[in-house]
Amino acid sequence: MEKLTHAANAVSVLKDGDVLLVGGFMMAGSPETLIKALLETSEVKNLTVVSNDTGTTDSNMIKVMKQGRVVKVHGSYIGSNPMTGQMLIDDADSVTLYPQGTLAEKLRCGGAGIAGFYTPVGVGTIIENGKEKRTFGDREFLLETALRGNVAFVKATVADKFGNCYMRGSTKNFGAIMARAADFVIAEAKKIVEIGELDPELVTIPGIFIDALVQSEDI
DSSP, rough: OBBBEEEEHHHOOOTTOOOOEEOOOOOOOOHHHHHHHHHOOOOOSSSEHHHHSSOOTTTSSHHHHHTOOOEEEEOOOOOOOHHHHHHHOOOOOOOOOOOOHHHHHHHHHHHHHOOOEEEOTTSSGGGGGOOOOOETTHHHHHEEOOOOOEEEEEEEEEEEEOEEEOGGGGGGGTTHHHSSSEEEEEEEEEEEEOOHHHGGGSSSSOGGGOSSEOOOOOO
C-alpha cells in the first residue's frame, strides 16, 4: 500500500469529535507540518487533543485552538500555551492534567491493549479525585485507565517509504508511544528514503504502525 502522500490528504481522515494524539515535547519532535495542514486545509472541530504540552506560542497548535476547534485537552505541562491555560480557567473540565509519566503510561497501555494500571503517583493529591484507590503491601495506588486516539500525528527524523521511522534522540518523546495508540497514524519525516535504506537497528517505530507518510517542511 502506498503510504507517501501530501499533508492535506493525510489529515483529511480526521472527523469532527475525534481524539487526536499529537507527539512532541514543546517543539522537539512536534509534527508542525501536519498541524499546519490541519489548520489550513481541514475544518474539523470539536477535537480532543492529547499532547504533553499542546506546543508553544510559536507552534501551529495554538493557532488551531484560537479557531475554537479544540474542546478538550489531555496533557501534562501547559505553561507554554496560554490558550490551554485559558481553557482550564474558563472550564476546568475541558483540560485534564496528568503527571507526565502517568500520561505516557496511559498511552503505552492504550497501544499495548492493556486496560489500565495502578500507580502511586498522585496519591494524597487532587490527582486522586474520582479515581479508584487500592492498597498493595503498605502503599496506596491509583487506578489509571488506558488512553487511545482516533488519529495520531508524529514526527520522524528519517522514514522509509513503508513507514519505518527513526526518531533521533529526545524527539522520540511521546511520538514513539502515540504511534501505537491510535487507529490511524500519520508520520511526517524530515528525510524520506527508499525501502531498505534505513538501518533496521535505527527503527523507532515499525512501518506496520504508520498509515500515511508526509514530507516534513522542516528539512
